[in-house]
Amino acid sequence: MAAEFVIEGLKATIEGKEILKGINLSMKGGEIHAIMGPNGTGKSTLASALMGHPKYEVTEGTATLEGEDLLEMAVDERARAGLFLAMQYPSEISGVTNSDFLRSAINARREEGNEISLIRFIRQMEAKMKELDMNPEFLHRYLNEGFSGGEKKRNEILQMMMLDPKIVVLDEIDSGLDIDALKIVAEGVNSMRSEERGFLVITHYQRLLNYIKPDFVHVMMQGRIVKSGGPELAQRLEAEGYEWIKEELGIEDETVGQEA
Amino acid sequence: MTTQTILPVDAKALSELSQSNGEPNWLQASRLSALELAAELGLPKLEKTKIDPWNVDNYGTYKSSQVLTDLSAVPASIAELVKDQEQGNLIIQRNSGAVYTHLSPELAAQGVIFTDLQTAAREHGELVQRYLHQAVKPEEHSIAALHAALWNGGVFLYVPKNVVIETPLQAVLLTDDAEAAFVPHILIVADTNSSVTYVDNYVSDKAEAGLHNGAVEVFVGAGAHVRYATVHQLGADTADITYRRAIVDNDGTIEWIVGEMNYGHTASDTKSILKGNGSSSDAKVIAVGSGSQKLNYTTQAQHFGKNTPSDMITRAVMREEANSIINGITKIEKGATRADGQQTEKVLMLSPKARGDANPILLIDEDDVTAGHAASVGQVNPEQVYYLMSRGISRRDAEALIIYGFLAPVVSQIPLEGLRTQLQSLVERKLGQ
Numbered sequence: 141m142a143a144e145f146v147i148e149g150l151k152a153t154i155e156g157k158e159i160l161k162g163i164n165l166s167m168k169g170g171e172i173h174a175i176m177g178p179n180g181t182g183k184s185t186l187a188s189a190l191m192g193h194p195k196y197e198v199t200e201g202t203a204t205l206e207g208e209d210l211l212e213m214a215v216d217e218r219a220r221a222g223l224f225l226a227m228q229y230p231s232e233i234s235g236v237t238n239s240d241f242l243r244s245a246i247n248a249r250r251e252e253g254n255e256i257s258l259i260r261f262i263r264q265m266e267a268k269m270k271e272l273d274m275n276p277e278f279l280h281r282y283l284n285e286g287f288s289g290g291e292k293k294r295n296e297i298l299q300m301m302m303l304d305p306k307i308v309v310l311d312e313i314d315s316g317l318d319i320d321a322l323k324i325v326a327e328g329v330n331s332m333r334s335e336e337r338g339f340l341v342i343t344h345y346q347r348l349l350n351y352i353k354p355d356f357v358h359v360m361m362q363g364r365i366v367k368s369g370g371p372e373l374a375q376r377l378e379a380e381g382y383e384w385i386k387e388e389l390g391i392e393d394e395t396v397g398q399e400a
Numbered sequence: 401m402t403t404q405t406i407l408p409v410d411a412k413a414l415s416e417l418s419q420s421n422g423e424p425n426w427l428q429a430s431r432l433s434a435l436e437l438a439a440e441l442g443l444p445k446l447e448k449t450k451i452d453p454w455n456v457d458n459y460g461t462y463k464s465s466q467v468l469t470d471l472s473a474v475p476a477s478i479a480e481l482v483k484d485q486e487q488g489n490l491i492i493q494r495n496s497g498a499v500y501t502h503l504s505p506e507l508a509a510q511g512v513i514f515t516d517l518q519t520a521a522r523e524h525g526e527l528v529q530r531y532l533h534q535a536v537k538p539e540e541h542s543i544a545a546l547h548a549a550l551w552n553g554g555v556f557l558y559v560p561k562n563v564v565i566e567t568p569l570q571a572v573l574l575t576d577d578a579e580a581a582f583v584p585h586i587l588i589v590a591d592t593n594s595s596v597t598y599v600d601n602y603v604s605d606k607a608e609a610g611l612h613n614g615a616v617e618v619f620v621g622a623g624a625h626v627r628y629a630t631v632h633q634l635g636a637d638t639a640d641i642t643y644r645r646a647i648v649d650n651d652g653t654i655e656w657i658v659g660e661m662n663y664g665h666t667a668s669d670t671k672s673i674l675k676g677n678g679s680s681s682d683a684k685v686i687a688v689g690s691g692s693q694k695l696n697y698t699t700q701a702q703h704f705g706k707n708t709p710s711d712m713i714t715r716a717v718m719r720e721e722a723n724s725i726i727n728g729i730t731k732i733e734k735g736a737t738r739a740d741g742q743q744t745e746k747v748l749m750l751s752p753k754a755r756g757d758a759n760p761i762l763l764i765d766e767d768d769v770t771a772g773h774a775a776s777v778g779q780v781n782p783e784q785v786y787y788l789m790s791r792g793i794s795r796r797d798a799e800a801l802i803i804y805g806f807l808a809p810v811v812s813q814i815p816l817e818g819l820r821t822q823l824q825s826l827v828e829r830k831l832g833q
């Protein structure tokens with residue numbers, strides 16, 4: 141069944157300050173949606189609010205995945221329901237190896253007594269790491285500890301590939317990646333494209349969208365989606381910047397603190 | 401003295417006991433003079449910890465123990481620890497005395513001595529007398545003095561010059577009779593260029609209050625290497641006061657691995673005295689506190705020799721209302737040029753009522769040295785819990801991963817696989833998993 145993901149009227153605050161001011165977005169399995177927008181306009185906040193980061197409080201709206209209300213669920217339940225967020229700034233966790241972590245994550249999706257065998261897990265992990273051109277030693281490294289910016293991003297994609305989610309949110313997966321790594325990561329994402337899976341790709345650059353071709357492009361300003369279109373919208377933004385949208389919509393300051 | 405030490409035994413009874421155990425005269429004299437000292441000395445002064453209310457007078461009396469003819473007859477409380485050890489080099493003390501000793505003929509043929517200390521005092525008197533109470537001295541305080549007066553059972557390990565022992569030697573020290581005195585003394589002497597690993601476990605199985613007053617003395621000869629691993633898993637009713645000390649000669653190495661997994665109040669002090677040039681020390685302490693435990697862990701390195709590196713690491717997890725004071729003391733004496741003293745103390749607190757207090761202390765009387773310390777006290781980071789949960793891991797499992805992860809950098813460095821697994825399961829038990 142194709143994943144159907146619907147966000148309606150989503151508002152969220154952090155420390156009492158409203159950042160998301162009513163997000164509407166709906167996507168289906170097989171689709172790729174890109175979100176672009178200047179710094180500080182609420183893109184990461186949207187991703188975090190969907191995942192359930194404890195600092196963000198959702199004050200209004202809904203988000204459903206295959207009809208199930210995600211916002212009613214705890215963070216781990218959202219993940220097991222099929223949501224995956226590749227974070228802009230992944231945490232470092234000392235003492236927990238990448239492999240122990242990922243094995244726990246996989247087993248969390250399985251019945252007790254039906255855990256993945258170690259050998260099968262290692263084989264799967266090694267195969268995916270090879271696709272991402274990651275050194276196998278990263279299996280035994282502590283989770284993200286001392287990873288370079290680009291290595292962290294690859295590790296996020298590795299997790300996505302291992303966990304087989306239905307809706308994938310990629311928050312600036314391209315930042316910190318060199319040109320070759322960008323291609324490798326994009327290939328990883330493309331290999332996961334299917335009718336059953338939808339992608340929401342947050343990025344600042346057309347460069348990523350050359351590799352991961354979006355079906356829809358949305359622009360965020362002031363905690364809202366202010367414009368939507370096809371891939372040509374991203375190309376125009378790359379060429380002309382955001383000024384023309386601000387003029388068109390009469391926006392002076394695009395950050396979330398301001399009202400249109 | 402303001403406080404009068406209540407002596408658990410009088411001189412007459414002590415000398416009669418010594419006599420009836422067939423102890424040499426020097427040992428009887430040593431016990432009696434220590435008892436006299438005990439009457440004059442006060443309790444040790446521990447940083448921010450008062451041990452007066454800890455049953456410190458509750459020694460019980462010496463009771464002779466029934467010897468075990470073979471390992472299948474060991475009490476259930478320690479069966480797991482000695483499983484498959486029929487051929488192993490093993491000493492078991494139960495309450496006041498040794499009940500089992502085994503040393504392989506191969507090691508015996510090389511001149512290795514591994515027996516309980518009371519037997520060693522009779523059979524290798526000269527050797528024992530030369531070292532006994534030279535590292536932990538009865539003059540220090542009433543606990544050390546009473547230990548010297550009352551010690552029983554114990555372990556004596558002597559490794560002759562150039563003898564290298566690959567497989568670890570083991571001791572299990574069990575207290576399961578609340579009326580019996582449990583005062584084991586561990587004495588290890590590693591002669592020039594020898595090498596040995598010794599592992600022991602302290603276990604209790606009783607429901608009444610008691611005290612373990614323990615002392616460990618390790619003498620590391622020139623170029624020798626001693627690895628001393630110890631796990632304390634005494635129950636809530638037993639207060640544990642343990643002094644461990646190593647004196648290290650030129651180019652010798654002492655390695656301490658300490659697992660503090662008691663359920664009762666605990667004060668332990670683990671100290672390396674780097675006497676010789678080029679001598680070195682490495683101490684790793686893993687601790688989990690729970691319930692309303694009061695804990696005071698001290699690690700120390702004292703540098704006299706030149707070119708002496710020392711490293712001390714303590715990682716402690718405190719849950720419920722456990723209260724821990726963790727001290728690291730690096731002391732570099734004048735003349736100990738190019739000494740290098742490093743220490744780290746880290747505490748992870750799992751509840752708002754748990755307390756952790758890390759006190760790193762550097763005392764340096766020499767210019768040409770390097771030294772460093774790091775200390776931290778913190779809680780489980782909610783950002784990390786969120787990250788793990790965002791991959792589908794439950795909160796409970798996420799927190800467990802982070803807690804084990806906190807201990808892992810030290811546990812993973814433990815070179816003995818069996819001990820690693822044992823510590824892992826004790827940690828799990830203490831964390832209520």
Ligand SMILES: Nc1ncnc2c1ncn2[C@@H]1O[C@H](COP(=O)(O)OP(=O)(O)OP(=O)(O)O)[C@@H](O)[C@H]1O
Nearest residue numbers: 154155157159178179180181182183184185186396
């Ligand atoms: N704790 C906080 N208190 C107040 N404001 C906050 C807090 N955390 C985030 N914000 C604000 O929320 C706004 C949106 O931040 P967000 O990270 O969602 O932006 P973004 O669109 O992802 O930006 P970028 O492109 O730079 O990643 C910013 O103005 C930011 O300063």
Ligand SMILES: [Mg+2]
Nearest residue numbers: 183184185228
């Ligand atoms: Mg962002």
